[in-house]
Amino acid sequence: xxxxxxxxxxxxxxxxxxxxxxxxxxxDLSMDxxxxxxxxxxxxxxxxSLNFTIWRLVPKHLHSGLKFVELVSYLAAGLFxxxxxxxxxVISEADIVVGRxxxxxxxxxxNQHVIMQNRRS
Numbered sequence: 019x020x021x022x023x024x025x026x027x028x029x030x031x032x033x034x035x036x037x038x039x040x041x042x043x044x045x046d047l048s049m050d051x052x053x054x055x056x057x058x059x060x061x062x063x064x065x066x067s068l069n070f071t072i073w074r075l076v077p078k079h080l081h082s083g084l085k086f087v088e089l090v091s092y093l094a095a096g097l098f099x100x101x102x103x104x105x106x107x108v109i110s111e112a113d114i115v116v117g118r119x120x121x122x123x124x125x126x127x128x129n130q131h132v133i134m135q136n137r138r139s
């Protein structure tokens with residue numbers, strides 16, 4: 019007992035107001051130049067993946083409590099979005115004095131990251 023395609027009754031479509039809001043996003047995501055960049059299957063670099071960053075800091079094979087994994091997730095999100103300078107902000111918030119060498123190191127690592135990304139693109 020199969021159903022013919024024109025007999026299928028699925029859920030009602032999205033409300034027109036919602037369709038109006040999400041259509042431009044869908045249109046942008048389906049642009050040819052964006053889709054062409056995904057053709058090679060290289061859409062995610064493991065070194066830049068947030069999940070990779072989290073599990074690099076808290077390996078799955080080691081037992082870690084929920085609070086520790088949450089803390090590392092926050093730190094990883096900072097690293098992922100802001101680079102090493104985010105760690106300096108956390109240290110500063112803990113009222114630990116951050117020296118000039120630490121700032122220089124974070125800046126140097128950030129510059130190296132930018133250079134590496136420019137070479138890849």
